[in-house]
Amino acid sequence: MIQLTNVSKIYPNGAKALVDVSLRIGKGEFVFLVGPSGAGKSTLIRLLYREEHPSRGLVSFNGQNLVRMKEREVPFLRRKIGVIFQDFKLLPRKTVRENVGFALEVLGLQRHEVEVRAEKALELVGLTKKLKAFPHELSGGEQQRVCVARAIVNDPALLMADEPTGNLDPDTSWEIMDLLHNINKKGTTVVMATHAKDIVDQMKKRVVAIEQGRIARDDEKGGYGYEL
Numbered sequence: 345m346i347q348l349t350n351v352s353k354i355y356p357n358g359a360k361a362l363v364d365v366s367l368r369i370g371k372g373e374f375v376f377l378v379g380p381s382g383a384g385k386s387t388l389i390r391l392l393y394r395e396e397h398p399s400r401g402l403v404s405f406n407g408q409n410l411v412r413m414k415e416r417e418v419p420f421l422r423r424k425i426g427v428i429f430q431d432f433k434l435l436p437r438k439t440v441r442e443n444v445g446f447a448l449e450v451l452g453l454q455r456h457e458v459e460v461r462a463e464k465a466l467e468l469v470g471l472t473k474k475l476k477a478f479p480h481e482l483s484g485g486e487q488q489r490v491c492v493a494r495a496i497v498n499d500p501a502l503l504m505a506d507e508p509t510g511n512l513d514p515d516t517s518w519e520i521m522d523l524l525h526n527i528n529k530k531g532t533t534v535v536m537a538t539h540a541k542d543i544v545d546q547m548k549k550r551v552v553a554i555e556q557g558r559i560a561r562d563d564e565k566g567g568y569g570y571e572l
């Protein structure tokens with residue numbers, strides 16, 4: 345599903361974020377990206393939904409070459425990819441249901457269809473009671489669950505999460521992980537960058553470690569591998 349071949353990324357300021365990275369992730373996998381701060385994890389995620397271009401090498405998603413992809417094709421790519429961030433990035437003046445439905449509205453779906461799908465996604469994350477609440481009325485964990493609902497409302501083939509539990513306490517973090525685990529069980533590929541040692545160690549998933557822009561380790565059922 346995802347293939348990076350000899351990918352390097354040097355930002356305009358000269359920062360070498362990725363150096364000659366080759367990586368394959370198959371459909372339905374659950375992969376943790378770990379590594380020290382500044383190692384290149386977020387950059388790898390940004391390349392996959394075409395927020396950044398590689399300086400060298402090939403990035404492909406479902407056989408499509410993202411380097412060659414035309415700007416007008418990018419929205420179609422992003423419909424197949426859901427993204428979750430550490431800082432929730434919810435729209436403050438929209439309700440929970442509107443936040444989740446917004447992407448569908450932009451696609452031009454009928455209002456009723458948008459509401460039905462947003463409600464279904466919110467049911468999956470256990471937030472049916474908060475449809476009409478605004479983000480500031482929710483706890484951090486609830487806000488992140490809204491983000492999960494927003495990321496899956498389009499039924500994406502790939503879900504990427506960049507430190508989704510970074511602002512959450514341990515119990516709430518596990519709630520989010522349970523959701524991601526269940527979404528993965530239904531067939532969605534999940535790629536998650538994280539510093540959450542306990543989560544990585546307990547979940548026993550594939551672990552790809554990046555250090556100074558290079559893949560340092562790639563283990564099936566791996567561990568976090570760094571001291572905190």
Ligand SMILES: Nc1ncnc2c1ncn2[C@@H]1O[C@H](COP(=O)(O)OP(=O)(O)OP(=O)(O)O)[C@@H](O)[C@H]1O
Nearest residue numbers: 355357359360361380381382383384385386387388
């Ligand atoms: N937009 C940018 N412009 C210039 N340099 C950048 C940019 N984004 C990241 N970098 C640099 O690229 C390198 C990799 O950063 P990246 O954010 O990918 O690391 P990371 O592994 O996700 O780190 P963290 O765990 O702290 O989130 C760092 O040296 C960073 O300073």
